[in-house]
Amino acid sequence: MCGIAGCLTREFAPLPAAIGSRFKQAIAYRGRDGNGEWTDGRQAHLFHSRLSIVALDDGAQPMKDIDDRLTIVFNGEIYNYVELRAEYEKRGARFHTSSDTEVILEGYKLKGASVVNDFIGMFAFAIWDEARRELFLARDRLGKKPLYWTDAGDRFCFASTLDAFTGLPGWTGELSRGALDFYAAVGSFPLGLTAFRQARSLPPGATAVVRPGADPIIERYWRLDFSRRRAMSWKAALAEYEEILTDAVRLRLRADVPVALTFSGGVDSGTIAAVASRKLETRLACFTVDYHTETDPSEETLGAREAARQLGLDWHFLHFEYADELFPALDAALAAVDQPFNNVTISYSQRLYDAIRPHAKVVLSGNGADEIFLGYRGNEDLRRRDSAALPGPLRRLSRFLPEQRRKSSRLAAYQLDYLRANLRSYPGDIPVEEMLDGVAREIDACGVGGYGDLYTFMALNYYTCDANFRMPDIAGLQAQVEVRSPFLDHRMVEFAARLPIRFKIGDIDNATYNKLLPKRYYARHVADDLAWADKKGMGWNIRFGDSFARDPDFRSAYEGALQAVAGVGLDAERFRGAWDAFTRDKLAGVLFPPTGGVMMAGFMLGRWLQVHDRGAARPVADV
Structure with a gap:
C-alpha cells in the first residue's frame, strides 16, 4: 500500500514548489520505503510514497508503461495480478517489471476503463494518458482505499488523504455541519462527500475521467446486488463458501514480505487461520490484543489461546492497559486521521499493528464477516422482521415472491425516517433531503429486499466503514503494515448477498446461531465450544x-x-x-x-x- 497525490492544471503552468512539498509531506506516513514524483512539464503532476509489498526491486512509482504513453500512481494491491499478467500477455501486452502496478497499466491499454472489472483487490489509482490529455481515476468496489479530490483555483487536485489539501490556494478547511451530522447518525459521511465542504470522495466502485478545466465525469462500475437471491442446499452453500474463501486467502497470502494474522480466536480470524494452514499449508503467526490479567482474565483471550493451540499457530499476545493507555494511544492514532473517525478501537488496533511490524509487513484480518453474514448480537431480529412482513401461510413461500425480495422503496423509507429524525438543516450547507435522496437511490439501486439486506447495505456503506476500511488503511500504514481482509473479497460479499437469510440467522431467539454458515464451517476445524461461542471480538475485556x-x-x-x-x-x-x-x-x-x-x-x-x-x-x- 502507498500514498498518492497529484493535480491537473487548466493551463500550462509549473506547479508551485509549496504545493508539491505539501503533497509529499501529507502522504509520507503511508509509505516510507520510497517516494517519487513526475510531471509532464505542462499540466499533469503526480506524487507517490511507497510501502513495498510485491516487486520490491522494480515496483517504484510513478511508473510509466513500456510505450511511454501512460503514467500511474497506485495505492493498494491487485491480488490476482499474476493471473492477469498471463492473460494480458496472451493479448500482446509487454512487461518490463514484476509488479502489479504495471499490470494495471497494460490492462488499461487493452481494455480502457472496464479493466477495473478484472481486478480482485483493494485499490485507488490515477493514470495520466498523454495521448488523450486526460486523467483516469479509479477506486475499488467497496472503498477500502481512499481517494479524495478538490478544486484549488485553476487546479484539480487528488490525494489519499484530505490533509494534502491544507494550504492549497483557496482552501479554507471549512467543515460541513450537514455532513458531520450525518456522520454522527450513521458512522460515516454521505456517499461522495467528506467532512470538508470543499472536498469530495470518489465513491466506492467508481471511476472518473478528468480533463483540464473540466469537472470530473464519474461513473459507477459496481454496486452490491441483493436482487439475485437463489435457493441452494446446505451442502452447496458450504462448498461455495469454502471455495471462495480459500481462493481469497490464497491470493492475500501473495507477498514478497512476511504475512501474519490479527487473531481474536473467533469464527472469522480462526477460519482464515484454518484455511491457510489446512488448505494452503501456510501457518501464520497470529496476534491478539486485550486487557488480560490473573485477577481479571479475558474470556476472549483464553479462547484465542485455545484456538491457536488447536490450529497449531504461533500465538502472540499484547496486553493493553486501557485505563492508562487509551487516551494517549487514541490521540496518537487520530493524529493521522484526516476527518472524524467513529471507533475508539483504533487506539489499541494501532498498538497491535505496531507490535506486529517487527514480525510481518502484511496482516490478514477477519474484518467484514459480521456485516455480510449478520454476526452481531441483535441481528437475529432481522430474520424475525423479514418473516413478519408476510402473513403466516406465505412465509414459507416468500422466496418465490418478487415483491418480497424487492421491497426497496419501503425499506428506504424506513431508513430515511430514522435519518430524518436525527439530522438538522444548516443554512448554506448540504440540504438534508439531498443526503437522504442519495441514500434512497443507493438502496434502490442495490435491490435491497429485506431487513437483513438493509443492515448489510448500511453496515458496508456507513455503520462500520471506519472499522472495516479506514482503520486498517490509516492505522495499518502508520505502523507500516498492509492489512488485507479475505471476507471483504468482492466475490465473498456477492456470495453473501445472494444467500437466503436462513443461512445467516439460524434462530430468531438466540444470537448463538447468528452468522450460521461460517460457524458451521468453522466447527469442522475446532471444538464446538469454540465454534459456537458467543460473539465477543478482539479486545473484549478492554471495557x-x-x-x-x-x-x-x-x-x-x-x-x-x-x-x-x-x-x-x-x-x-x-x-x-x-x-x-x-x-x-x-x-x-x-x-x-x-x-x-x-x-x-x-x-x-x-x-x-x-x-x-x-x-x-x-x-x-x-x-
Whole structure:
C-alpha cells in the first residue's frame, strides 16, 4: 500500500514548489520505503510514497508503461495480478517489471476503463494518458482505499488523504455541519462527500475521467446486488463458501514480505487461520490484543489461546492497559486521521499493528464477516422482521415472491425516517433531503429486499466503514503494515448477498446461531465450544464503556469532547443526552446500552476536533 497525490492544471503552468512539498509531506506516513514524483512539464503532476509489498526491486512509482504513453500512481494491491499478467500477455501486452502496478497499466491499454472489472483487490489509482490529455481515476468496489479530490483555483487536485489539501490556494478547511451530522447518525459521511465542504470522495466502485478545466465525469462500475437471491442446499452453500474463501486467502497470502494474522480466536480470524494452514499449508503467526490479567482474565483471550493451540499457530499476545493507555494511544492514532473517525478501537488496533511490524509487513484480518453474514448480537431480529412482513401461510413461500425480495422503496423509507429524525438543516450547507435522496437511490439501486439486506447495505456503506476500511488503511500504514481482509473479497460479499437469510440467522431467539454458515464451517476445524461461542471480538475485556460510565477521568474527557463539538456549531446536547442514558444503563448492569453508538460518535467527533485543534477556535460558517 502507498500514498498518492497529484493535480491537473487548466493551463500550462509549473506547479508551485509549496504545493508539491505539501503533497509529499501529507502522504509520507503511508509509505516510507520510497517516494517519487513526475510531471509532464505542462499540466499533469503526480506524487507517490511507497510501502513495498510485491516487486520490491522494480515496483517504484510513478511508473510509466513500456510505450511511454501512460503514467500511474497506485495505492493498494491487485491480488490476482499474476493471473492477469498471463492473460494480458496472451493479448500482446509487454512487461518490463514484476509488479502489479504495471499490470494495471497494460490492462488499461487493452481494455480502457472496464479493466477495473478484472481486478480482485483493494485499490485507488490515477493514470495520466498523454495521448488523450486526460486523467483516469479509479477506486475499488467497496472503498477500502481512499481517494479524495478538490478544486484549488485553476487546479484539480487528488490525494489519499484530505490533509494534502491544507494550504492549497483557496482552501479554507471549512467543515460541513450537514455532513458531520450525518456522520454522527450513521458512522460515516454521505456517499461522495467528506467532512470538508470543499472536498469530495470518489465513491466506492467508481471511476472518473478528468480533463483540464473540466469537472470530473464519474461513473459507477459496481454496486452490491441483493436482487439475485437463489435457493441452494446446505451442502452447496458450504462448498461455495469454502471455495471462495480459500481462493481469497490464497491470493492475500501473495507477498514478497512476511504475512501474519490479527487473531481474536473467533469464527472469522480462526477460519482464515484454518484455511491457510489446512488448505494452503501456510501457518501464520497470529496476534491478539486485550486487557488480560490473573485477577481479571479475558474470556476472549483464553479462547484465542485455545484456538491457536488447536490450529497449531504461533500465538502472540499484547496486553493493553486501557485505563492508562487509551487516551494517549487514541490521540496518537487520530493524529493521522484526516476527518472524524467513529471507533475508539483504533487506539489499541494501532498498538497491535505496531507490535506486529517487527514480525510481518502484511496482516490478514477477519474484518467484514459480521456485516455480510449478520454476526452481531441483535441481528437475529432481522430474520424475525423479514418473516413478519408476510402473513403466516406465505412465509414459507416468500422466496418465490418478487415483491418480497424487492421491497426497496419501503425499506428506504424506513431508513430515511430514522435519518430524518436525527439530522438538522444548516443554512448554506448540504440540504438534508439531498443526503437522504442519495441514500434512497443507493438502496434502490442495490435491490435491497429485506431487513437483513438493509443492515448489510448500511453496515458496508456507513455503520462500520471506519472499522472495516479506514482503520486498517490509516492505522495499518502508520505502523507500516498492509492489512488485507479475505471476507471483504468482492466475490465473498456477492456470495453473501445472494444467500437466503436462513443461512445467516439460524434462530430468531438466540444470537448463538447468528452468522450460521461460517460457524458451521468453522466447527469442522475446532471444538464446538469454540465454534459456537458467543460473539465477543478482539479486545473484549478492554471495557472502555464501563470507564466512560464510572471513571472520573473518562467523564472529564467526554465533557471536553462535547465542548469541542459545541465549538463547531453542532448540537452537543444530543450527545450529552445519549451519554447520560448510557451511564444510567451501564450502572444498572445493561451490557450493551442502546445509546452507545450515539454516545461514542459524539466523543470521537469531539476528540478528533481536539487533536486537530478545531473546536471553538475554528467555528463553522453558515455560508
